[in-house]
Every structure is written in structure tokens, then in C-alpha cells.
Amino acid sequence: xxxxxxxxxxxxGMWVIDEPAEVREVLLDPAxxxxxxxxVAHTALSVKALRVLQGAGFALPPTLANNAGPSHRPIRxxxxxxxxxxxxxxxxxxxxxxxxxxxxxxxxxxxxxxxDLVEAVAAEPPALVLLHLLGLDDVDVPALKAWSRESxxxxxxxxxxxxQLELAHSAAEFYGWLWQRVGAARRLPGDDLFGxxxxxxxxxxxxxxxxxxxxxxxxxxxxxxxxxxFHRLLTAAxxxxxxxxxxxxxxxxxxxxxxxxxxxxxxxxxxxxxxxxAGAPILLGLSGHGGPADLAFGLGIHRCLGAGLARLExxxxxxCAGALLSVVRAVEDQPPMIELLSFRAPARVVVASAxxxxxxxxDTLDK
Numbered sequence: 001x002x003x004x005x006x007x008x009x010x011x012x013g014m015w016v017i018d019e020p021a022e023v024r025e026v027l028l029d030p031a032x033x034x035x036x037x038x039x040v041a042h043t044a045l046s047v048k049a050l051r052v053l054q055g056a057g058f059a060l061p062p063t064l065a066n067n068a069g070p071s072h073r074p075i076r077x078x079x080x081x082x083x084x085x086x087x088x089x090x091x092x093x094x095x096x097x098x099x100x101x102x103x104x105x106x107x108x109x110x111x112x113x114x115x116d117l118v119e120a121v122a123a124e125p126p127a128l129v130l131l132h133l134l135g136l137d138d139v140d141v142p143a144l145k146a147w148s149r150e151s152x153x154x155x156x157x158x159x160x161x162x163x164q165l166e167l168a169h170s171a172a173e174f175y176g177w178l179w180q181r182v183g184a185a186r187r188l189p190g191d192d193l194f195g196x197x198x199x200x201x202x203x204x205x206x207x208x209x210x211x212x213x214x215x216x217x218x219x220x221x222x223x224x225x226x227x228x229x230f231h232r233l234l235t236a237a238x239x240x241x242x243x244x245x246x247x248x249x250x251x252x253x254x255x256x257x258x259x260x261x262x263x264x265x266x267x268x269x270x271x272x273x274x275x276x277x278a279g280a281p282i283l284l285g286l287s288g289h290g291g292p293a294d295l296a297f298g299l300g301i302h303r304c305l306g307a308g309l310a311r312l313e314x315x316x317x318x319x320c321a322g323a324l325l326s327v328v329r330a331v332e333d334q335p336p337m338i339e340l341l342s343f344r345a346p347a348r349v350v351v352a353s354a355x356x357x358x359x360x361x362x363d364t365l366d367k
Contacts, residue, residue, distance in 0.1 A: 065217075098129065116350050
């Protein structure tokens, strides 16, 4: 693969770095390449949108992805306990049950017409598994999914002012719900996410900021990864899945649902022989450039806490859906895409029956 040095992209207003060794260098040096711009809205928000957010008390102080200060370590440690290898391994049966139920429902629905596998299979299981891990109940999952998609568009998309206003109302509603959960946790702290963060001594704004992006990134990006894998399998030459884990790794390496991430240069610095000025906004290419699959989850102190969970959920989805995918056909070779600065996936994966077969996740695993 041809080496492409760091270069300034006029259309993005950012320095683009996508050579894997250089991306690694940047990620492993958070003192020089800070995460301060990681969750800043890519498209400047209009006055009307800002007023809506301000009216809800919306604030995103440095906590996890946007924090290179001393508070990052204790916050990360508190959240990491929910994603320990043992806890992640323990949710595999739940994940398998949730996906299998939706595969069965999709198969039944196919008798009456095309089915969108994003909504039918990929959408809800990651959210339900995440909520289980975080100890959260009484959550409106369809609302969470809508809030998540709309917040990603608000912060990483190119919405015009009218669309910004719609998205800001959605984000404000989500933030209001988070604020209520924080208040409940302060009155009666439990061992769920909000209770743990309250006990840690964080402010209400800090707890909301942690929960805001954790509840989005911890499930919506996995839905997008599963959707990507489904689409890649449906358009591949071979329909049979021999190794689900390998299929997932290929997708992470070549077409991750989080293909880029942002950093900003704290001081003048050279990357691959190219001089970047202090304050230079940087867009890092995490997948599709010949790097390892692990790069899709970042590196160093800000590496994605949910990497193991995302891999497990995507692998289980492929194992459970493999037989179904082999007997359906994609209705669209090129479906509409979620195309944001740092998030990319098929918006839908519509399939129709190709042949009739008896398919179950259990049968697939027994072979």
C-alpha cells in the first residue's frame, strides 16, 4: 500500500493522517496530540441550536474521550469495571438469546416480504446488552436508539440549521433524561453506572457527560459494525461463514463503523516528516489503510473500553445470522449509508428470501 503523508484537507479544515504507524504514534502521545476536540461538534452549531442545548443545561466537560487531564484515570477505572473480560464473557448467552430471537422473527417476516436486518436484528441487542452490563433498567430502548443516531449526526455530521435545531431538541431531551437519572442516583446510589459515578464524587455535569457518550458509543457503534458485517457478507462471493471472528476482524480492519477519530496538536510537532503547527486539528484514519484491526478501537489511554464487547456481539451476530444470510439476497447492492465524519455504516440492509430453509442459531453452532 502506498504511503500517504500527513496532509491538510481544505474541505475538512483538518490535517489527515492515515498511515497506520503514524496514527499509532499520534494515539500513543496524548500529551502532544490531545483529545480536546474529540467530541466537539464538527459543524459549528447555530445560535438557535445552542440556545436549545443551553436551555437544557447541556454540557460536556472533559471526562473520557475528550479528557487528557488527571481526572481521566479515575473516571476510566470506574467505568472499566463494567467491561471487564469476565463480565463481557458472561453476557454471551444473553447476547446469543437476543440475537437468535430476532433472527427467528426476521425469518418469519421474510415469508411476507423484504426485511431490513439493521432494524430487525442489529439495532436492539447491543443496547439491551449494554444496559444489562451497566445495571440500568426502565430504559426506553427505541428512544435511546433515536437519541444516539441523532446525537452522532449533531456532533459528527453536516446538518444545516433547520436540521441542527431538530437534532438539538433530541440531544436536549436525552440530556434531560440523563439529568433525572443522576438525581435519582444521588437520592439512592446503587451499583449501576450512575450510582458508581455519584460515589466517585463527580459533578452532575460530569456524570451526564460520561453517560451521554457511553450510552451512545457503547451500543450504536456496535449496531453499525454488525450492519456493516451483514452487508459485506451479503455482497461477498462466498455466502458460507467459516470463521465468524475472522469476518469481524476483517470488517474492523477494512471498514470499521468508526473509521476516523480526532486529535489536536498541543504544540508544533512532526508526523512522518510533516510539520504540524500548534493547534492543528487532526483526523486519524483508523481503518481501511492496511493497519491492524485493533487500531479501529484506538490505542493507549483512550482505547475503547468496549472493544471486547463489540467483538463478542458482532461475532455472535454473525454466528447466529450466518445460515440466514446464506439463503437471502440483498435487495440493494449499495444501500443508503450513514456518512458522518467518524461514523460510517449501511443505514439499512434489506434482504428478501432466496430459498426456504430451516435455520436456527443452535443448528449453526452445532455444525
